[in-house]
Amino acid sequence: MDREVAALKEFRMVRLLGDNGTVFQSQSWMTDCRSMEDLLGEAGSSNGVILDGDISKETVLTVIQRLRNAPATCFKPIFCSNSVDESLVYLTDGAIDSTDKARALALEMEKLSEEIDLDSLKDSRDFRLLAYLVSRPKGLNPVLRPFTHDVYGFPMADMIGGGEDSVQWLKNLRDRGALTLGSLVDRIRLCPKCSCTHLNYIDVCPSCGSIDIAPKEFIHCFTCGRVGPEEDFLQESGYRCPFCSTHLRHLGSDYDHPLESFVCNDCGHRFVEADVVVDCFCCRARSRTDELLVDAIRVFRISEKGKTAARTGSIEDVYALLDRLNYVVPAYFDQLLDWMILLNRRYPDEVFSLLGVRFANLDRISDSIGRQRTTQMMDAIAGRLRELIRSTDISTRTGTGLLWLLLPRTDSEGASVLEGRILELADMVDGSIKPDLRSIRITVPEDIEDGLRAKNLMTRLTGELEG
Numbered sequence: 194m195d196r197e198v199a200a201l202k203e204f205r206m207v208r209l210l211g212d213n214g215t216v217f218q219s220q221s222w223m224t225d226c227r228s229m230e231d232l233l234g235e236a237g238s239s240n241g242v243i244l245d246g247d248i249s250k251e252t253v254l255t256v257i258q259r260l261r262n263a264p265a266t267c268f269k270p271i272f273c274s275n276s277v278d279e280s281l282v283y284l285t286d287g288a289i290d291s292t293d294k295a296r297a298l299a300l301e302m303e304k305l306s307e308e309i310d311l312d313s314l315k316d317s318r319d320f321r322l323l324a325y326l327v328s329r330p331k332g333l334n335p336v337l338r339p340f341t342h343d344v345y346g347f348p349m350a351d352m353i354g355g356g357e358d359s360v361q362w363l364k365n366l367r368d369r370g371a372l373t374l375g376s377l378v379d380r381i382r383l384c385p386k387c388s389c390t391h392l393n394y395i396d397v398c399p400s401c402g403s404i405d406i407a408p409k410e411f412i413h414c415f416t417c418g419r420v421g422p423e424e425d426f427l428q429e430s431g432y433r434c435p436f437c438s439t440h441l442r443h444l445g446s447d448y449d450h451p452l453e454s455f456v457c458n459d460c461g462h463r464f465v466e467a468d469v470v471v472d473c474f475c476c477r478a479r480s481r482t483d484e485l486l487v488d489a490i491r492v493f494r495i496s497e498k499g500k501t502a503a504r505t506g507s508i509e510d511v512y513a514l515l516d517r518l519n520y521v522v523p524a525y526f527d528q529l530l531d532w533m534i535l536l537n538r539r540y541p542d543e544v545f546s547l548l549g550v551r552f553a554n555l556d557r558i559s560d561s562i563g564r565q566r567t568t569q570m571m572d573a574i575a576g577r578l579r580e581l582i583r584s585t586d587i588s589t590r591t592g593t594g595l596l597w598l599l600l601p602r603t604d605s606e607g608a609s610v611l612e613g614r615i616l617e618l619a620d621m622v623d624g625s626i627k628p629d630l631r632s633i634r635i636t637v638p639e640d641i642e643d644g645l646r647a648k649n650l651m652t653r654l655t656g657e658l659e660g
Contacts, residue, residue, distance in 0.1 A: 211246015216274040237265035241299040261352040264314035268324040302328040313506030332494035371499035375492030389475035396467035398457035526589035530647035546608035552594040553629040605636040
């Protein structure tokens with residue numbers, strides 16, 4: 194109880210006051226500031242910030258940007274009262290209806306952030322972002338910005354990183370295992386030439402590609418079988434065929450309206466349905482709809498590895514030593530695997546194998562002998578693995594301790610030999626606790642069913658390897 198009382202006594206939040214008064218009454222644990230510079234000077238030693246009252250939009254943006262970009266305040270909570278511009282609330286940690294709520298939330302977030310390695314925040318924007326996400330498990334939500342090149346962006350990442358390359362930065366951290374993908378927000382299509390999202394979908398003539406097409410009502414004469422625009426048949430006495438001069442009185446018995454409903458004003462072609470092409474407003478390239486790139490817009494959340502990196506000040510782990518084995522990122526590995534499966538279906542002699550290896554107890558070894566000795570051990574294992582695999586073999590890592598090897602032109606017998614030699618590497622380690630290596634392998638085509646895709650195959654094998 195005494196510790197809790199002491200913590201409350203030390204608790205302090207900084208409040209920026211609006212020009213025309215505030216919404217909340219001042220509290221004993223608040224330091225009130227009337228200028229932005231005073232707030233920025235006090236924020237580093239506080240437990241969080243409250244923006245209270247009628248504060249200009251420019252001031253709010255500047256305050257948030259400077260707080261998020263500074264190592265000492267990048268992860269601290271920023272709340273606002275309901276009087277702050279609604280369009281800016283999403284950049285804060287939310288609008289509050291009482292100071293007690295702000296204090297409770299700030300204490301909760303501080304508890305999540307108490308093990309952050311503060312020294313690392315000065316060295317890299319990576320650690321500043323991870324420190325921010327440690328206390329915000331909901332992650333970074335993409336924000337719609339329709340007048341930008343990418344349409345969706347991550348403004349908080351922009352502020353923390355101090356740049357505008359946040360999407361690629363977040364993807365890089367995901368590939369390194371520090372971030373993971375959350376819920377799907379949207380799916381958009383991009384120009385295959387410049388990746389711009391500002392696209393114009395145009396109906397064109399399927400014969401000549403002209404955009405000069407018009408809807409047109411046609412008439413089909415049953416007497417001569419000719420088809421023409423309705424205006425060519427229309428006369429004072431009704432419909433008369435301009436080709437055979439037959440008077441067309443009854444729809445269904447004398448004539449009908451054919452399916453064609455468009456005409457091209459350039460080439461005269463008549464058609465039922467126009468082709469659709471896509472023009473890019475950025476580079477003016479024209480593409481078919483099936484050529485467009487598809488991008489899934491998702492929330493980014495911190496992973497367990499990212500939380501560890503925020504605590505230790507090191508974003509790499511001992512498993513990263515395995516990334517020197519002809520490594521490619523998981524997405525590219527899946528593409529290669531899909532291509533090799535398709536190649537095998539066309540050329541059955543193109544046999545290949547897939548081998549998965551799991552280091553099941555490496556965390557326990559690290560706790561027992563220390564991080565440095567564990568790193569030395571993994572470095573030795575990685576060196577032996579480099580001697581065992583060929584230059585044409587490809588590797589990736591899909592999770593903590595999961596190594597995958599794609600082995601072209603390797604049959605089941607060859608994969609079995611390699612698997613055995615890899616598992617024997619555990620015996621070369623000195624000490625009472627040895628690496629627990631577990632493996633799984635398949636050979637294509639005999640071990641997979643028709644129609645199976647790489648993503649589904651990897652999911653199934655991962656489940657079996659971790660089970």
